Amino acid sequence: MIRLVVNGQARQADVEPEMPLLWVLRDELDVKGPKYGCGIAQCGSCTVLLDGAPVRSCSVPVSAVAGKKITTIEGLAQNGVMHPVQKAWIDHEVPQCGYCQGGQMLAAVSLLQNKPKPTDADIDAVMTNICRCGTYARIRTAIHAAAAAAPAKRV
Amino acid sequence: MNKSSIVSSVATSGAEKFGASRSAMGVSGGIGQSVTREEDARFLTGRGRYVADINLAGQVWAVVVRSPHAHAAIRSIDTSAASAMPGVLGVFTADDLGDDLGTTAVAFKRVRPDGSPIFWRAYPGLARGEVHHVGDPVAFVVAERLDQARDAAEQVLVDYDARGAVGDLEHAVAPGAPAAWLECPDNISHVHEIGDRAATDAAFASAAHVVRSRYRVSRVHAQYMEPRAAIGSFDPIDSRFTLYCDAQQPHRVRDILAREIFRVPTGRVRVVGVDIGGGFGGKGPQMLEFRLLLWASRRLGRPVKWQCERSESLLFDEHARDNIHEAELALDATGRFLALRSHWIANVGAYVSSDRNIQATFQNTPGMVGVYDFPTAHVRFTCVLTNTPSLAPYRGAGRPEASYVIERLIDDAAAQLGMDRVALRRRNILSPAQLPKVTALGYSYDCGEFERCMDMALEMGDWGGFARRREAARARGLLRGIGLSNPIERAASPGMEYAEIRFDARGRATALMGSKNHGQGHETAFKQVLATHLGLAASDIDYVDGDTDRVAFGVGTFGSRSAVTAGTALVIAAGKVIEKGRLIAAHLLEAASADVSFEAGMFRIAGTDRQVGLKEVAAAAFQPERLPAGLEPGLFENGMFSPEDNTYPYGSHVCEVEIDPQTGTLQIVRYVVADDVGTVINPLLVKGQIHGGIGQGGGQVLMERVVYDPETAQLMTASFMDYAMPRAADFCDIEVAGIETPTDRNLLGVKGAGEAGAVGAVPALMNAIVDALAPLGVTGFEMPATPERVWRAIQSATRQR
Numbered sequence: 011m012i013r014l015v016v017n018g019q020a021r022q023a024d025v026e027p028e029m030p031l032l033w034v035l036r037d038e039l040d041v042k043g044p045k046y047g048c049g050i051a052q053c054g055s056c057t058v059l060l061d062g063a064p065v066r067s068c069s070v071p072v073s074a075v076a077g078k079k080i081t082t083i084e085g086l087a088q089n090g091v092m093h094p095v096q097k098a099w100i101d102h103e104v105p106q107c108g109y110c111q112g113g114q115m116l117a118a119v120s121l122l123q124n125k126p127k128p129t130d131a132d133i134d135a136v137m138t139n140i141c142r143c144g145t146y147a148r149i150r151t152a153i154h155a156a157a158a159a160a161p162a163k164r165v
Numbered sequence: 166m167n168k169s170s171i172v173s174s175v176a177t178s179g180a181e182k183f184g185a186s187r188s189a190m191g192v193s194g195g196i197g198q199s200v201t202r203e204e205d206a207r208f209l210t211g212r213g214r215y216v217a218d219i220n221l222a223g224q225v226w227a228v229v230v231r232s233p234h235a236h237a238a239i240r241s242i243d244t245s246a247a248s249a250m251p252g253v254l255g256v257f258t259a260d261d262l263g264d265d266l267g268t269t270a271v272a273f274k275r276v277r278p279d280g281s282p283i284f285w286r287a288y289p290g291l292a293r294g295e296v297h298h299v300g301d302p303v304a305f306v307v308a309e310r311l312d313q314a315r316d317a318a319e320q321v322l323v324d325y326d327a328r329g330a331v332g333d334l335e336h337a338v339a340p341g342a343p344a345a346w347l348e349c350p351d352n353i354s355h356v357h358e359i360g361d362r363a364a365t366d367a368a369f370a371s372a373a374h375v376v377r378s379r380y381r382v383s384r385v386h387a388q389y390m391e392p393r394a395a396i397g398s399f400d401p402i403d404s405r406f407t408l409y410c411d412a413q414q415p416h417r418v419r420d421i422l423a424r425e426i427f428r429v430p431t432g433r434v435r436v437v438g439v440d441i442g443g444g445f446g447g448k449g450p451q452m453l454e455f456r457l458l459l460w461a462s463r464r465l466g467r468p469v470k471w472q473c474e475r476s477e478s479l480l481f482d483e484h485a486r487d488n489i490h491e492a493e494l495a496l497d498a499t500g501r502f503l504a505l506r507s508h509w510i511a512n513v514g515a516y517v518s519s520d521r522n523i524q525a526t527f528q529n530t531p532g533m534v535g536v537y538d539f540p541t542a543h544v545r546f547t548c549v550l551t552n553t554p555s556l557a558p559y560r561g562a563g564r565p566e567a568s569y570v571i572e573r574l575i576d577d578a579a580a581q582l583g584m585d586r587v588a589l590r591r592r593n594i595l596s597p598a599q600l601p602k603v604t605a606l607g608y609s610y611d612c613g614e615f616e617r618c619m620d621m622a623l624e625m626g627d628w629g630g631f632a633r634r635r636e637a638a639r640a641r642g643l644l645r646g647i648g649l650s651n652p653i654e655r656a657a658s659p660g661m662e663y664a665e666i667r668f669d670a671r672g673r674a675t676a677l678m679g680s681k682n683h684g685q686g687h688e689t690a691f692k693q694v695l696a697t698h699l700g701l702a703a704s705d706i707d708y709v710d711g712d713t714d715r716v717a718f719g720v721g722t723f724g725s726r727s728a729v730t731a732g733t734a735l736v737i738a739a740g741k742v743i744e745k746g747r748l749i750a751a752h753l754l755e756a757a758s759a760d761v762s763f764e765a766g767m768f769r770i771a772g773t774d775r776q777v778g779l780k781e782v783a784a785a786a787f788q789p790e791r792l793p794a795g796l797e798p799g800l801f802e803n804g805m806f807s808p809e810d811n812t813y814p815y816g817s818h819v820c821e822v823e824i825d826p827q828t829g830t831l832q833i834v835r836y837v838v839a840d841d842v843g844t845v846i847n848p849l850l851v852k853g854q855i856h857g858g859i860g861q862g863g864g865q866v867l868m869e870r871v872v873y874d875p876e877t878a879q880l881m882t883a884s885f886m887d888y889a890m891p892r893a894a895d896f897c898d899i900e901v902a903g904i905e906t907p908t909d910r911n912l913l914g915v916k917g918a919g920e921a922g923a924v925g926a927v928p929a930l931m932n933a934i935v936d937a938l939a940p941l942g943v944t945g946f947e948m949p950a951t952p953e954r955v956w957r958a959i960q961s962a963t964r965q966r
Binding site for chain 1: 201202204205206207208209210211212213215217218387388389390391392440441442443444445472474475683684685686849850853856857858859860861884885886890891892893894895896898899
């Protein structure tokens with residue numbers, strides 16, 4: 011039995027220790043926000059925050075995250091209020107198909123924690139998640155808007 | 166009609182001007198406004214519902230056993246070990262399927278060079294005695310759990326007798342090449358031609374100049390972020406199949422499964438499409454796994470789920486593009502185009518399994534004469550079999566290739582004849598006075614201002630100032646190039662679509678659409694149409710698409726068609742709502758219906774303050790005592806629309822790149838687009854579509870490529886480690902502006918925007934790269950422009966000098 015803290019809630023899963031975190035979240039804990047895209051940590055659709063830092067959950071064994079704080083896209087809004095990054099994503103109409111955007115936003119949240127006023131170069135260096143709908147320009151705009159709107163708080 | 170008289174919006178610069186004049190008018194949230202999307206809150210909080218997120222009670226899992234050989238006979242399949250594995254419910258092969266499943270078919274009448282019928286073979290469901298590409302389905306394993314199915318799949322023992330194989334186009338047409346199918350030794354599936362061969366040959370014979378080039382368009386994959394997935398379920402009580410899937414055309418999936426595969430009445434199949442993580446043309450209606458899941462569910466009495474992995478996706482999804490063009494342009498002494506002649510050599514993979522697999526090779530190719538005045542043209546097609554998966558539409562489906570050929574050929578002609586690229590285009594571009602026009606390849610352009618659009622893009626991109634920027638780049642040790650393209654494409658071609666507006670007894674509306682959103686923002690756009698036409702707020706409308714049990718008819722979303730076809734069907738349905746509503750309102754207002762007008766959601770008696778709102782009228786429709794005598798109660802109205810002809814969105818792209826000759830690395834440093842997609846329903850959505858199309862067209866030029874070993878036909882690019890995908894750092898911001906010349910081929914004046922970006926980006930970006938490399942003497946450079954390939958081209962040219 012492995013104990014996890016997912017979006018502030020204590021959870022446990024009876025799985026093998028090498029099971030990737032993505033599948034523990036999706037199949038065992040019914041947390042469907044993280045998405046499968048490639049299974050080899052290339053695309054970032056499965057991104058979650060691990061103690062505030064983005065990881066690609068398809069390639070992280072669940073045993074490596076026991077006891078750590080995991081934030082998925084479902085946990086980004088607090089008390090029904092959207093995170094500034096989510097608000098910026100809506101204001102700038104970032105999503106198209108929506109599949110990768112949970113991971114994109116979590117990567118952006120982490121970026122803004124480390125660099126509250128990122129440059130385009132900072133964004134391009136960190137935002138390595140793939141979006142096939144080609145929303146990159148709007149992601150860039152939305153990150154700047156979120157940076158201007160409010161300092162990202164620690165999640 | 167003089168189209169310039171109905172130009173409704175003119176943007177001279179700046180992205181925000183697109184559609185601006187319309188957003189100032191009309192109803193709140195209506196057509197032309199930059200409304201943000203209805204569906205985003207769901208997506209951005211992790212509540213999007215994609216097929217993989219759905220699990221049905223009692224569900225079990227399937228894994229497909231696929232061929233590791235590109236071409237082989239199957240001597241035997243031993244399923245005994247796999248069948249005995251824990252949790253395994255069934256291991257199925259073609260023998261188990263028997264005659265239970267039909268196949269899709271090719272309806273296009275085509276012939277081979279000797280006049281014999283087209284060579285085509287449909288996927289049989291599971292391989293019968295032989296396989297024809299790596300990934301060809303051989304067996305289907307179902308188990309209680311996914312890991313059990315996967316373990317069992319590895320125990321399916323297939324004895325193959327490998328045959329010679331061909332992995333790419335050049336290899337397949339070389340003399341003595343192995344045959345992809347033994348029955349078709351020359352690997353030619355069929356040939357085809359369009360245009361006027363005799364007139365074109367005559368024009369070439371008398372031309373002052375003839376420019377010849379060969380272009381290679383690479384093979385790519387749509388690479389939707391959500392790999393395909395489906396759940397098949399059979400209910401023995403009412404003998405009905407239900408399929409949850411991520412298809413762009415749910416009703417077509419249903420129709421194919423019912424008519425061609427299971428041969429049951431259409432009503433016995435329900436298809437449910439939920440949120441779709443991208444499709445771009447690639448999630449077609451005939452996917453083989455659908456029928457296997459439903460068949461297995463019927464056999465086992467359990468819902469069966471399958472989720473494709475990324476590598477499996479590359480092994481078996483349909484691929485796209487992959488063609489060679491031998492193109493020739495005939496000009497007179499002054500640079501006027503006399504004729505275009507081209508030979509389009511297309512890889513069609515191993516299975517030409519349905520019309521879909523050869524559509525992209527010819528159907529959208531008349532765009533090859535572009536926005537130019539060609540007296541005559543002729544294109545012939547040779548469709549070549551290889552031991553690779555089928556080819557199928559992907560964002561543009563032949564349109565990007567057509568545009569690529571003409572726009573590159575014009576640049577090559579300008580270079581060879583010492584002419585200016587823009588001047589050569591200007592010399593030949595069609596003027597509004599020449600429209601409407603049936604082109605030399607048969608398209609009938611109705612409206613557009615091609616030169617004005619080009620001028621807008623040239624101005625936005627400061628074409629005139631490029632020489633200075635090139636000099637500045639040279640001072641930094643970089644090669645800078647600029648490219649232009651004037652794409653035009655056929656969109657929303659004739660074909661039906663359906664919309665329904667259903668009111669309930671409390672006056673609330675539900676819109677039920679036959680088109681299927683998969684990222685375009687249909688819900689938002691169609692609610693805007695209803696805001697304009699019925700005065701309903703977005704919050705007054707529930708939206709339904711994708712469920713064939715809820716939506717009476719549908720075709721689906723592809724070919725830049727939904728705004729035109731479904732949007733117009735919705736306007737027709739809205740018109741019927743108003744028509745019936747007027748009778749009810751007149752009765753409620755005690756007036757003659759002829760005196761009742763409808764505007765912004767209110768029925769009014771002209772010249773008075775007496776009025777009643779649509780919601781109240783709709784509620785009254787369910788109260789017989791409030792209706793005029795003889796009027797049927799209820800308010801359910803639908804609309805069908807099938808355009809009589811294509812629409813023709815067009816635009817102009819200007820792109821600049823910088824290349825570091827020391828490393829071959831390339832950066833897009835400037836990208837502007839001036840577009841005319843007709844009426845813009847929502848500028849935000851349109852610009853998003855243009856951005857996305859450029860991302861995909863640009864990705865193909867920069868880095869993407871499906872590679873097969875030519876001789877073994879083994880796939881070399883089966884993951885995101887080997888198949889390079891464009892990321893944020895690969896694109897600069899993209900400035901999109903445009904003009905609106907609404908078409909009169911539909912009630913909304915829309916032309917379609919889904920593919921435009923990709924069609925323009927492939928030639929514009931490649932022209933910029935060729936321009937950057939030209940000063941070093943690089944010629945014949947082909948996509949993808951990876952740093953290594955660019956560096957090698959520079960080294961090779963430098964050595965030769």
